[in-house]
Amino acid sequence: MTARIGVVTFPGSLDDRDTQRAIRLAGAEPVALWHKDKDLKQVDAVVLCGGFSYGDYLRAGAIARFSPVMDTVIEQARAGLPVLGICNGFQILTEAHLLPGAMLGNDHLHFICRDQKLRVENASTAWTSDYEQGQEISIPLKNMDGRYVADEYTLDKLEAEGRVAFRYLDFNPNGSLRDIAGITNEAGNVVGLMPHPEHAVEPLIGTGRTDGLPFFTSILKKLVNA
Amino acid sequence: MSRTPLDTVEHAAATPDVELPWAELGLKKDEYERIVEILGRRPTGAELAMYSVMWSEHCSYKSSKVHLRQFGEKAPENDALLVGIGENAGVVDVGQGYAVTFKVESHNHPSYVEPYQGAATGVGGIVRDIIAMGARPVAVVDPLRFGAADHPDTKRVLPGVVAGIGGYGNCLGLPNIGGEVVFDACYQGNPLVNAGCIGVMRHEDIHLAKASGAGNKVILYGARTGGDGIGGASILASETFDDAKPSKRPAVQVGDPFQEKLLIECTLEAFKEKLVVGIQDLGAAGLSCATSELASNGSGGMRVTLDDVPLRDSTLSPEEILMSESQERMCAVVEPDKVDRFLEICDKWDVIATVIGEVTDGDRLEIYWHGEKIVDVDPRTVAHEGPTYERPYARPAWQDELQADDAGKLPRPRSGEELKDQVLKLVGSPNQASKQWITQQYDHFVQGNTVLAMPEDSGMIRIDEESGLGVAIATDGNGRYAKLDPYTGAQLALAEAYRNVAATGAKPLAVSDCLNFGSPEDPAVMWQFAEAVRGLADGCQQLGTPVTGGNVSLYNQTGEAAIHPTPVVAVLGVIDDVARRTPVAFQEEGQLLYLLGDTREEFGGSAWSQVIHDHLGGLPPKVDLERERLLAEILISASRDGMIDSAHDLSDGGLIQAVVESALLGGKGARLVVPDGLDAFTFLFSESAGRAVVAVPRSEELRFTDMCRARNLPATRIGVVDGDTVEVQGEFTLTLQELRKAHEETIPALLA
Numbered sequence: 022m023t024a025r026i027g028v029v030t031f032p033g034s035l036d037d038r039d040t041q042r043a044i045r046l047a048g049a050e051p052v053a054l055w056h057k058d059k060d061l062k063q064v065d066a067v068v069l070c071g072g073f074s075y076g077d078y079l080r081a082g083a084i085a086r087f088s089p090v091m092d093t094v095i096e097q098a099r100a101g102l103p104v105l106g107i108c109n110g111f112q113i114l115t116e117a118h119l120l121p122g123a124m125l126g127n128d129h130l131h132f133i134c135r136d137q138k139l140r141v142e143n144a145s146t147a148w149t150s151d152y153e154q155g156q157e158i159s160i161p162l163k164n165m166d167g168r169y170v171a172d173e174y175t176l177d178k179l180e181a182e183g184r185v186a187f188r189y190l191d192f193n194p195n196g197s198l199r200d201i202a203g204i205t206n207e208a209g210n211v212v213g214l215m216p217h218p219e220h221a222v223e224p225l226i227g228t229g230r231t232d233g234l235p236f237f238t239s240i241l242k243k244l245v246n247a
Numbered sequence: 248m249s250r251t252p253l254d255t256v257e258h259a260a261a262t263p264d265v266e267l268p269w270a271e272l273g274l275k276k277d278e279y280e281r282i283v284e285i286l287g288r289r290p291t292g293a294e295l296a297m298y299s300v301m302w303s304e305h306c307s308y309k310s311s312k313v314h315l316r317q318f319g320e321k322a323p324e325n326d327a328l329l330v331g332i333g334e335n336a337g338v339v340d341v342g343q344g345y346a347v348t349f350k351v352e353s354h355n356h357p358s359y360v361e362p363y364q365g366a367a368t369g370v371g372g373i374v375r376d377i378i379a380m381g382a383r384p385v386a387v388v389d390p391l392r393f394g395a396a397d398h399p400d401t402k403r404v405l406p407g408v409v410a411g412i413g414g415y416g417n418c419l420g421l422p423n424i425g426g427e428v429v430f431d432a433c434y435q436g437n438p439l440v441n442a443g444c445i446g447v448m449r450h451e452d453i454h455l456a457k458a459s460g461a462g463n464k465v466i467l468y469g470a471r472t473g474g475d476g477i478g479g480a481s482i483l484a485s486e487t488f489d490d491a492k493p494s495k496r497p498a499v500q501v502g503d504p505f506q507e508k509l510l511i512e513c514t515l516e517a518f519k520e521k522l523v524v525g526i527q528d529l530g531a532a533g534l535s536c537a538t539s540e541l542a543s544n545g546s547g548g549m550r551v552t553l554d555d556v557p558l559r560d561s562t563l564s565p566e567e568i569l570m571s572e573s574q575e576r577m578c579a580v581v582e583p584d585k586v587d588r589f590l591e592i593c594d595k596w597d598v599i600a601t602v603i604g605e606v607t608d609g610d611r612l613e614i615y616w617h618g619e620k621i622v623d624v625d626p627r628t629v630a631h632e633g634p635t636y637e638r639p640y641a642r643p644a645w646q647d648e649l650q651a652d653d654a655g656k657l658p659r660p661r662s663g664e665e666l667k668d669q670v671l672k673l674v675g676s677p678n679q680a681s682k683q684w685i686t687q688q689y690d691h692f693v694q695g696n697t698v699l700a701m702p703e704d705s706g707m708i709r710i711d712e713e714s715g716l717g718v719a720i721a722t723d724g725n726g727r728y729a730k731l732d733p734y735t736g737a738q739l740a741l742a743e744a745y746r747n748v749a750a751t752g753a754k755p756l757a758v759s760d761c762l763n764f765g766s767p768e769d770p771a772v773m774w775q776f777a778e779a780v781r782g783l784a785d786g787c788q789q790l791g792t793p794v795t796g797g798n799v800s801l802y803n804q805t806g807e808a809a810i811h812p813t814p815v816v817a818v819l820g821v822i823d824d825v826a827r828r829t830p831v832a833f834q835e836e837g838q839l840l841y842l843l844g845d846t847r848e849e850f851g852g853s854a855w856s857q858v859i860h861d862h863l864g865g866l867p868p869k870v871d872l873e874r875e876r877l878l879a880e881i882l883i884s885a886s887r888d889g890m891i892d893s894a895h896d897l898s899d900g901g902l903i904q905a906v907v908e909s910a911l912l913g914g915k916g917a918r919l920v921v922p923d924g925l926d927a928f929t930f931l932f933s934e935s936a937g938r939a940v941v942a943v944p945r946s947e948e949l950r951f952t953d954m955c956r957a958r959n960l961p962a963t964r965i966g967v968v969d970g971d972t973v974e975v976q977g978e979f980t981l982t983l984q985e986l987r988k989a990h991e992e993t994i995p996a997l998l999a
Contacts, residue, residue, distance in 0.1 A: 032505070032508070032509055032596065032597060033418070033505050033508055033509075035418075035419075035420030035508075035693050036420070036693060036695075038694070038695070039693070039694060039695035042695055042712075043695075071693075072420065073417075073418045073504075073505060073508075075505070076418070076503070076504075076505030076506075077505075078505070129999075131410070131413075131688050132410075132413045132414070132417055132688045132689075132690075133687055133688065134417075134687050134688070134689060134690050134691055134692065135687055161691075161692045163417070163690045163691075163692060163693070165417075217692065219695065220692040220693075220695055222695075223695075225698055225825060225826055225828075226695060226696060226697060226698060226709065227691075227692045227695070227697055228692075
């Protein structure tokens with residue numbers, strides 16, 4: 022038995038097929054989910070992938086958060102369904118208030134695409150358990166609106182509760198506060214990050230490293246062992 | 248232009264003396280007279296609108312087509328060619344049932360007027376050409392040329408162009424894997440923004456732009472039609488800029504990449520269900536082009552009801568609707584019983600789709616407005632039978648003087664210290680410096696199939712996950728070489744792109760080109776054009792790589808000053824297994840560096856002559872295409888059989904530029920020895936063509952050198968990958984840190 026992991030396609034989603042490939046390479050079964058459809062097809066977990074949902078002409082993720090599929094995702098995430106938001110997916114999770122804080126435009130005002138070094142700050146979430154605590158990894162980053170912000174109280178709380186999941190190392194590519202690249206909710210089932218693990222799952226392709234694969238093996242192990 | 252009463256066909260026939268604004272629409276007097284002759288009456292306003300855009304230089308190739316014929320006449324036998332010149336883009340067989348389509352186009356004039364939107368819609372246009380062939384777009388490339396790097400206007404144009412390409416391409420989910428950025432004062436006021444796209448499909452999915460089958464429906468889908476880009480092809484792309492004329496900004500289109508992304512997905516879904524008989528994108532000349540081309544390529548005629556076109560602005564006149572270049576629109580021909588399903592798919596993707604007409608039995612294109620016929624033409628006369636000019640051309644008087652001004656006579660560095668100083672200047676000059684500040688604004692990773700992206704010699708995309716089949720593309724052009732000798736310059740561009748593809752391990756298959764020149768009304772420019780086309784056609788014939796399509800951009804000049812003749816050549820290659828690809832970066836210390844090919848004292852048009860002496864004169868490097876072919880074969884074999892771990896083509900900047908790039912990318916230095924028979928200066932800076940530098944693992948040295956010897960390719964051992972410096976023995980040593988600083992800080996300092 023394997024796990025079924027849903028990948029939502031919004032109009033303007035870009036990395037949906039890549040994410041499905043990463044799920045397949047990890048050994049799980051990818052299931053395509055459609056933004057107009059409230060039905061999650063009984064998947065065991067959901068990934069909200071990168072892209073420019075609905076064009077993101079408003080704040081990134083602001084419209085996607087109100088799509089029919091998100092009604093169900095929000096409801097089930099609160100009940101414990103594992104949800105990973107990558108890039109635009111992270112933006113949607115903050116807009117949906119499944120994760121605290123917000124994403125602003127990069128401080129240098131340019132789109133940035135680079136191989137980004139990160140430190141895994143929390144290796145006990147549903148999506149990070151196959152990493153070592155403190156492990157340093159490199160995965161691609163590519164975004165226009167990646168500057169994570171929150172008020173001081175929220176940031177302190179995130180730090181105190183170990184909910185900063187990933188931090189930028191060596192170079193902060195967008196001006197994110199406290200170098201935050203990704204965070205988790207209290208229960209550890211919802212994780213969001215700006216860099217793209219689904220683009221680092223095969224040798225030769227992209228940066229040629231597979232540092233992103235543990236996201237998908239983490240969730241698979243958790244679901245299969247559950 | 249709307250007038251009362253409506254200028255119907257009937258009205259036009261009854262009022263032969265009405266004066267139409269043909270000159271304002273960019274037509275010449277004899278062209279207008281020819282239209283009257285074709286129709287046997289004066290055209291209606293709508294007909295005039297159609298002819299004026301379709302007969303523009305941009306759409307009709309009227310100055311260039313007598314020369315472009317050589318690409319067909321001299322086309323080499325090539326079994327891989329599935330669709331040749333004349334369609335939206337050429338299609339090449341790459342094996343395993345896959346076909347690849349690719350093309351490069353220009354969006355030069357709009358990008359100067361409005362850099363962001365001009366460049367963005369350039370990407371949009373080329374992507375729609377690729378979709379229209381039935382393919383999923385898989386990558387884009389962008390060869391760019393700007394004025395002097397330190398000119399204030401470059402800081403206006405370049406960041407806008409780069410943001411436009413990124414803003415549009417990134418939002419479409421297309422990895423940007425290659426291209427060039429070149430600075431030269433000659434492009435001041437006439438930047439060259441060329442955009443290329445590659446698409447992949449199965450053989451059976453190839454679609455063509457033709458309307459056949461009477462009763463089939465013509466469906467316009469995508470964005471609503473607005474007043475943007477009216478006359479873009481005729482007024483903007485086909486005239487020179489002139490300070491005295493009003494700003495042409497309204498003629499630049501505005502892009503919506505989100506709409507285009509939906510258009511891609513919904514078109515591909517319709518293809519998958521075999522719902523489409525013929526398809527055409529709406530680019531230059533908008534509906535005028537789509538309807539006349541679909542109708543003239545098919546077997547029947549076409550009737551269109553213009554009132555059914557969804558509008559952004561309800562006050563548009565029929566002429567404006569026909570000329571509008573609103574972006575993100577496509578036109579499909581669909582059998583009646585499949586129309587409902589087609590509309591359903593469009594609805595799923597929230598794309599507006601409307602039946603605007605049908606294919607008819609006759610051979611006329613008829614367009615109606617408010618129930619009255621406003622266009623009644625033979626579509627072939629609009630789409631294919633535009634004027635053809637035999638423009639006068641003559642070798643300019645200054646050409647001899649330019650060629651006599653030999654770069655070999657320029658003062659050369661006399662000591663190791665001077666060499667070192669010039670190397671630092673070279674690798675830090677705007678043209679030779681790292682373009683990372685630019686390329687990191689493009690997404691390289693999306694779709695998860697990018698094997699190589701810039702600054703590699705060619706971009707490479709995997710197209711089959713099981714077998715590892717992949718394609719590679721490189722674009723190259725050197726306006727300085729072409730200025731010195733357009734025939735040789737065009738062949739050098741071809742040779743460099745061909746070599747770049749082979750250096751990554753892929754076999755070159757086919758060519759697309761973007762020919763950027765000044766005004767065809769200047770005999771000197773026309774001579775440059777004729778020579779470049781002849782050179783390229785001869786070169787493609789010799790290398791066995793057919794030209795599958797491309798684009799001509801003329802009138803790239805402001806006042807009397809034309810740009811350097813700039814033929815940009817894209818070469819597409821195929822590799823059986825992307826795992827065998829060869830990168831530029833040095834991989835392991837201790838590997839042996841071999842220089843392949845012959846090095847001569849060739850400095851005409853070189854980067855050294857530009858950077859150190861601000862000089863352009865003499866002759867460009869010699870071309871030997873048989874040598875290029877042999878070098879490519881060796882590079883491909885060595886890559887396939889694991890004999891080399893890195894390879895880099897030698898072009899502008901010569902050997903030292905290539906070695907520094909490989910060293911910085913790999914984070915590993917090199918020790919070089921000047922080979923017997925060469926002086927250090929020529930060894931480092933010569934730009935002789937037909938060369939590459941490769942890193943060979945010691946265990947493979949014998950096998951590799953045996954192969955080169957057996958095939959008669961000169962291979963000279965020049966050093967070893969080693970340490971954290973680049974050392975030229977007996978001359979100088981530079982640390983990677985110094986080189987990195989020089990190479991990587993230039994562009995951000997100028998533009999950030």
